Amino acid sequence: MTKTGVTHLIIHSFALAHALACLLLHDTGFGDTFVLTCLTIAMVVVLIRYFDGPVEVIVGLLLLASFAGFFLGTNGARWIQKMLPALPGIWSYVLTTTLVTEFLGWSIFFVVRRKKK
Amino acid sequence: MTSSAKRTTIIEVLLLAFFVLAFRLAFEGAIPFFQNHFNLNFNETLTRLLTNYPLALLMVILDFFLVWILVRQIDYGKKPMLRTLLEISGLVVIALSSALLMKIMSPVEGAEVGSFFNYTFWYTALAAFFFNMIIIAGMDIYAYYGRVQRKALDLEIGKKNKARYQYQQLKHQLNPHFLFNSLNSLDYLIHTDPEKASEYVRKLASLYRHFLKVGEEETILLKDEVDFVRLYVDLLSQRFDSSLKVFIDINDEDLNRRVIPCSLQLLVENATKHNIVSKDMPLEIFITSEDGYLVVQNKLQPKTYQISSTGVGLKNIRGQYMSVYKKNIIVNNGSGTFEVRLPLLV
Numbered sequence: 394m395t396k397t398g399v400t401h402l403i404i405h406s407f408a409l410a411h412a413l414a415c416l417l418l419h420d421t422g423f424g425d426t427f428v429l430t431c432l433t434i435a436m437v438v439v440l441i442r443y444f445d446g447p448v449e450v451i452v453g454l455l456l457l458a459s460f461a462g463f464f465l466g467t468n469g470a471r472w473i474q475k476m477l478p479a480l481p482g483i484w485s486y487v488l489t490t491t492l493v494t495e496f497l498g499w500s501i502f503f504v505v506r507r508k509k510k
Numbered sequence: 511m512t513s514s515a516k517r518t519t520i521i522e523v524l525l526l527a528f529f530v531l532a533f534r535l536a537f538e539g540a541i542p543f544f545q546n547h548f549n550l551n552f553n554e555t556l557t558r559l560l561t562n563y564p565l566a567l568l569m570v571i572l573d574f575f576l577v578w579i580l581v582r583q584i585d586y587g588k589k590p591m592l593r594t595l596l597e598i599s600g601l602v603v604i605a606l607s608s609a610l611l612m613k614i615m616s617p618v619e620g621a622e623v624g625s626f627f628n629y630t631f632w633y634t635a636l637a638a639f640f641f642n643m644i645i646i647a648g649m650d651i652y653a654y655y656g657r658v659q660r661k662a663l664d665l666e667i668g669k670k671n672k673a674r675y676q677y678q679q680l681k682h683q684l685n686p687h688f689l690f691n692s693l694n695s696l697d698y699l700i701h702t703d704p705e706k707a708s709e710y711v712r713k714l715a716s717l718y719r720h721f722l723k724v725g726e727e728e729t730i731l732l733k734d735e736v737d738f739v740r741l742y743v744d745l746l747s748q749r750f751d752s753s754l755k756v757f758i759d760i761n762d763e764d765l766n767r768r769v770i771p772c773s774l775q776l777l778v779e780n781a782t783k784h785n786i787v788s789k790d791m792p793l794e795i796f797i798t799s800e801d802g803y804l805v806v807q808n809k810l811q812p813k814t815y816q817i818s819s820t821g822v823g824l825k826n827i828r829g830q831y832m833s834v835y836k837k838n839i840i841v842n843n844g845s846g847t848f849e850v851r852l853p854l855l856v
Contacts, residue, residue, distance in 0.1 A: 426538070427535070430531060430534055430535070431531065434527045434530060434531055435527075437527075438523050438524070438527050441523065442520065442523060447586045447590060447654070448522060448526065448590035448591070448593075448594065449586055449590055449593050449594060449597070449650060449654070450586065450650065450651060450654045451523060451526055452526055452530070452594055452647070453646075453647035453648070453650045453651045453654075454647075454651060455526060455527060455530040456530055456533075456643060456644070456647045457644065457647045457648060457651070459530055459531070459534045460534065460644065463534070463538075503655075504651055504654070504655050
């Protein structure tokens with residue numbers, strides 16, 4: 394499989410995992426924040442390991458991805474609820490987390506895809 | 511540049527991921543804690559900090575300088591822990607300074623009095639830390655991305671230069687003009703001086719052996735290149751007799767430094783190609799070393815019928831030097847002399 398193919402597999406799999414975690418845990422007492430954060434960090438780690446990024450960039454990407462994921466996720470759900478009021482509440486969160494994961498995954502891919510020689 | 515860069519191990523990556531996760535969760539826990547115990551709201555504090563425009567601009571400028579200095583001093587992948595430590599230390603200093611300036615520039619009305627370094631101060635520092643961390647992380651990633659793109663471009667340019675140089679070398683090896691002249695000289699020697707003819711063939715064979723040997727080499731010892739040039743000049747002497755005079759005066763230390771293969775030979779060839787070489791007007795070429803450069807100089811006595819020069823030879827040498835050494839060659843063309851300076855490297 395090509396590198397781009399593997400990247401597709403990684404990002405879409407994590408997007409799906411995010412969606413499932415959100416769907417199953419969002420309305421529970423435990424909440425989905427912890428699991429979603431762990432999944433986002435895991436996706437960043439897998440992508441960086443796959444493209445062999447240096448430590449400093451790993452730290453930066455992990456920080457940015459975990460905070461951006463949180464802020465984009467919570468605010469994005471609000472925007473989607475405003476735009477699509479007919480959509481049930483939980484699905485707006487599922488849709489947001491999927492889109493944000495795809496966005497973060499591809500952003501990271503564009504940063505680390507070309508390994509430094 | 512990245513020879514000492516090592517691959518990040520999975521343990522290191524997992525440790526970093528763990529710390530980021532812990533920081534992220536601690537941060538999320540800290541916000542309601544400060545809200546409940548000290549009535550401090552994170553969004554309000556951050557907004558207050560960022561709406562102080564001169565301070566926000568100063569923070570961004572300081573962040574830029576921190577990343578700029580680190581990028582210049584420590585390359586990505588080299589001493590990663592030291593780099594991360596320095597980056598975090600710089601971040602802490604910027605956050606504390608920002609909180610201090612905020613306290614002086616726009617104190618919070620109705621905030622608790624007493625110690626200068628009260629909860630409001632530390633909470634402002636936390637908000638500044640968060641803001642600057644995001645900015646620095648973004649700038650660092652952008653700088654890394656730019657550097658990787660530039661490296662990739664340099665690599666491609668290097669490959670292109672090398673391919674062009676190798677093509678030129680190949681053409682050189684099969685140069686029919688040189689071979690034609692050599693065979694004519696050989697034919698003449700066979701009839702007049704068979705012993706000299708035999709020696710001529712040996713030299714010609716050595717010359718072509720050298721072409722084949724250095725074809726794949728990036729650099730060569732100067733003393734080997736000088737030996738090669740002596741051989742080449744010997745062969746040319748059959749054609750030009752005593753009209754071509756090459757003076758070589760290089761100190762012993764410089765002979766052990768390196769140059770691009772066939773670069774010196776190409777400069778000698780260029781000199782004979784573009785200048786008159788005759789009994790009435792002998793061509794003198796001086797090869798010396800000076801201030802870390804190999805200097806090749808000759809008097810300008812251009813041929814009346816000038817062979818059209820495309821400058822490909824010099825262009826290729828320049829390209830190879832830029833690609834291998836990241837150093838340029840120097841060409842001085844004026845006051846009746848032509849001079850080329852090739853950088854010598856260890």
